[in-house]
Amino acid sequence: DAGVTQSPTHLIKTRGQQVTLRCSPISGHKSVSWYQQVLGQGPQFIFQYYEKEERGRGNFPDRFSARQFPNYSSELNVNALLLGDSALYLCASSFVGEGYEQYFGPGTRLTVT
Amino acid sequence: TQLLEQSPQFLSIQEGENLTVYCNSSSVFSSLQWYRQEPGEGPVLLVTVVTGGEVKKLKRLTFQFGDARKDSSLHITAAQPGDTGLYLCAGSSGSARQLTFGSGTQLTVLP
Numbered sequence: 001d002a003g004v005t006q007s008p009t010h011l012i013k014t015r016g017q018q019v020t021l022r023c024s025p026i027s028g029h030k031s032v033s034w035y036q037q038v039l040g041q042g043p044q045f046i047f048q049y050y051e052k053e054e055r056g057r058g059n060f061p062d063r064f065s066a067r068q069f070p071n072y073s074s075e076l077n078v079n080a081l082l083l084g085d086s087a088l089y090l091c092a093s094s095f096v097g098e099g100y101e102q103y104f105g106p107g108t109r110l111t112v113t
Numbered sequence: 114t115q116l117l118e119q120s121p122q123f124l125s126i127q128e129g130e131n132l133t134v135y136c137n138s139s140s141v142f143s144s145l146q147w148y149r150q151e152p153g154e155g156p157v158l159l160v161t162v163v164t165g166g167e168v169k170k171l172k173r174l175t176f177q178f179g180d181a182r183k184d185s186s187l188h189i190t191a192a193q194p195g196d197t198g199l200y201l202c203a204g205s206s207g208s209a210r211q212l213t214f215g216s217g218t219q220l221t222v223l224p
Contacts, residue, residue: 004155033211042117042201042214043156056211090155092212100210101146104155 002027004093004105012111013081021076021108025093031055032074033102034066035090043090049074050096078110086112116140117204119215126192127223134187134200134218142204145178145185146212150199192222 005024013019025032031050035043045058049068068074072093078085088109092102117138126132136145144163148156160169162178162185169176173196175188185202199219203212 035212035214040216042119042203042216043212045211045213048211056207058211088153092155094210100144100205101158101161102212103158104148106155107153109153 004091004103006089006091006105006108008108009106010109010111012113014113015081015083017081017112018077018079019081019110021078021089021091021110022073023076023091023093023105024073025091026103029093029095029103030072031094031096032068032072033092033094034074034076035092035104036060037088037090037107039087046076081112083112086110117202117213117215119200119202119218121218122216123219123221125221125223128193129191130222132189132192132220134189134202134220135184136186136202136215137184138204138213139183140204140206141182142206142213143182143210144205145182146203146205147176147185147187148201148203150201150217156201189220192220194222194224196220196222 033048034046037043047066048056052068063079066076088107090107091105094102147159150156165180165182167178173190199217203214
């Protein structure tokens with residue numbers, strides 16, 4: 001079975017622009033979480049979606065938004081990009097049940113210039 | 114705000130040596146996961162520990178969850194160059210079971 005997939009792999013944007021990142025979970029997983037990883041740090045939780053509903057939100061500004069589709073794939077949108085938004089954006093999927101183990105995709109490297 | 118502190122931040126050792134990485138918090142977690150991350154890639158799940166005092170072994174890696182479910186350790190025996198990578202601990206909590214990550218331990222094993 002395919003793992004978590006994310007697109008695009010790399011992205012370069014200019015300050016003030018908007019970006020959309022995409023994620024497809026492992027088949028059978030209904031929960032998707034988004035994390036931001038700045039260079040030299042551990043990932044930070046942004047959102048979790050389960051059955052198309054937001055289940056959790058981290059300490060990120062309203063410029064960050066997400067949604068989950070009926071096929072459980074997800075999009076993360078970031079508006080009015082800042083230089084500080086440059087990071088590796090990771091998507092993780094999990095089977096909601098015992099363990100809640102999260103499996104990560106390869107990430108999207110976003111560079112804001 | 115829940116925080117996980119990992120130590121050491123950097124570790125460089127010779128092949129064949131043993132090492133231990135620590136993950137500490139003042140908060141209780143439902144479970145704790147250890148990941149390894151290569152440059153430019155997503156974290157890869159190594160193990161999940163759930164019960165206080167639990168010990169899990171994965172070949173040369175031994176993971177322990179503290180009795181109070183606030184801390185954990187990763188011990189690697191006879192490290193190999195292939196063990197090189199960023200080791201991350203992550204505590205699971207809340208109804209969303211969101212992960213709180215430590216800042217990571219960058220391990221380099223020299224041949």
